Amino acid sequence: MSNIKKELEVAALENGTVIDHIPSDVLFKVVNILQLDSLKNNITIGNNLESHKIGHKGIVKIADKFFNEDDINRIAVVAPNIKINIIKNYEVVEKKNVILPDQIIGIVKCSNPKCVTNNEPMKTKFNVLDKEYGTMKCVYCERVMKKSEIETL
Numbered sequence: 426m427s428n429i430k431k432e433l434e435v436a437a438l439e440n441g442t443v444i445d446h447i448p449s450d451v452l453f454k455v456v457n458i459l460q461l462d463s464l465k466n467n468i469t470i471g472n473n474l475e476s477h478k479i480g481h482k483g484i485v486k487i488a489d490k491f492f493n494e495d496d497i498n499r500i501a502v503v504a505p506n507i508k509i510n511i512i513k514n515y516e517v518v519e520k521k522n523v524i525l526p527d528q529i530i531g532i533v534k535c536s537n538p539k540c541v542t543n544n545e546p547m548k549t550k551f552n553v554l555d556k557e558y559g560t561m562k563c564v565y566c567e568r569v570m571k572k573s574e575i576e577t578l
Contacts, residue, residue, distance in 0.1 A: 441466070441488040443510040444500070449473050452483030454503045458577055459496060466490050499532050501525050502575055505559055525556045533561065534576045540566040549578070 447455055452472050461468055467488040476482035491511060500507065501523045511519040531548035542549045542565055551561040551570075559572030 437515055438486055438488055438512040439515055441486065441490055441512050442492060443512060444485045444487075445482070445508040445510065446476065446479060447483035447485065447504050447507050448479060449481045449483050451503045452485075455483070455485065455500045455507075458499050458503065459492070461485070461487065464490065495532070497521070497523055498526055498529065499577055502529060502533055502559065502577060503572070505556060525553045525559065525561075527553055529553060529561060532577055533570075534578050535563045535566060535568055536570050536574050536576070537563065537566045537568040540568065542566075 444455065449472055452470070456462070456470065461470075464487070469484075469486040471484045473481045474484060492509075497509065502525065505523070505525050507523045509521040509523055510517045511521075529549075529551045531550075533549055533551055535542050535549055535551075537543070540563060541547065542563070550564040552564060554560045554562055554569065559575065560569065561575070562569045
């Protein structure tokens with residue numbers, strides 16, 4: 426028998442961002458939230474990769490792109506507990522464990538059609554009740570929403 430290489434190699438990033446430990450079922454939501462389809466950067470997307478921590482995961486590598494805190498909060502809404510690695514000169518210079526902040530402003534749409542935020546030009550505001558499961562409560566109408574009900578703006 427010959428030795429067969431069982432893993433594919435992906436080119437290392439010189440500079441950019443790696444978003445790792447994305448639950449496979451929300452990988453493409455993350456891609457949509459970050460509007461990666463509109464970027465001209467080199468992007469590598471892997472899905473349903475084996476993970477000892479979460480079973481299966483997704484990963485996204487974006488060359489020459491660094492995200493601001495608002496972008497990170499947007500993806501934390503659908504994928505809490507992801508890992509972000511900042512790469513510069515082929516080295517990981519920063520690692521971030523992403524968790525939901527205590528309050529989400531202007532990122533999530535309230536599911537209550539009668540909420541003032543759906544009828545007036547104003548930013549939504551939610552208090553996060555459970556960071557692990559992504560449960561949040563609208564400050565204005567007090568509607569509690571589960572992660573599965575969340576729609577980003």
